[in-house]
Amino acid sequence: MTHPYLSLENVGMDFTVAGRTFHAVTDVNLAIERGQYVSIIGHSGCGKSTLLNIVAGLTRASKGGVILDGQEVNSPGPDRAVVFQNHSLLPWLTAYQNVRLAVDKVFGATKSAAERHDWTLHNLRLVHMDHAVDKRPDELSGGMKQRVGIARALSMEPKVLLMDEPFGALDALTRAHLQDTVMEIQTRLNSTIIMITHDVDEAVLLSDRIVMMTNGPSATIGEVLEVDLPRPRRRLDLSDDARYVAYRAAVLRFLYERHAKPEAA
């Protein structure tokens, strides 16, 4: 029997606040194959970040567990790199030094200094940031900082790249450019990616599968939509593609008809 590359098995998360236990997430089962781009979408507070943090090993599930490439996840590790909405670069280091720090940590014992230098530049090139390697975060735009954060994550050669609303703080044009870069990288490296998003178009454009979450408490996976659109995908070609429009409508119906937030219903 073959096992999926990454699996979430009966994952549940309870939080106890002021002596009262709250079931945030229950019975989450999800199998992800290598090279898949999976988005998680759902209304605010349904437990998306909680699930991502459990896969990252930053939070321990109250029930169930996560298996990645045959190993149970129980602590953070470089095989699961995380990119957050707001960059988490060290402000006193340049773009190069921020990536190099991660490269040294992961490959200090296995690659020579010259190889680590080349690998750092290679990853900055992948995100089209090789022109600004000596700039510090305060000299970079929001989109550029996210690019460096993605380079840093990729430089660790993670088995899975976890992204929590990676484009959420960016303006529409910068967001579109960065989405294109991530699609290009994913095609090139065959990366396995889990991304949280609130943006229906972003989910359809980027994903192979869209995991739609029901509202909490006891939030769980409501439906999984397989997005069968050929790659490479170009946003302009897709905007009036009938399949794209149908996928988009399916996600919107889930979010705003079947699982509308009570206050919005």
Ligand SMILES: Nc1ncnc2c1ncn2[C@@H]1O[C@H](COP(=O)(O)OP(=O)(O)OP(=O)(O)O)[C@@H](O)[C@H]1O
């Ligand atoms: N450390 C914690 N202690 C108590 N409750 C928590 C904790 N972390 C999350 N929660 C609760 O668990 C639920 C899920 O939170 P989570 O942040 O995972 O949702 P989300 O879907 O990522 O939300 P958003 O889209 O707004 O970021 C929420 O009701 C939240 O208040």
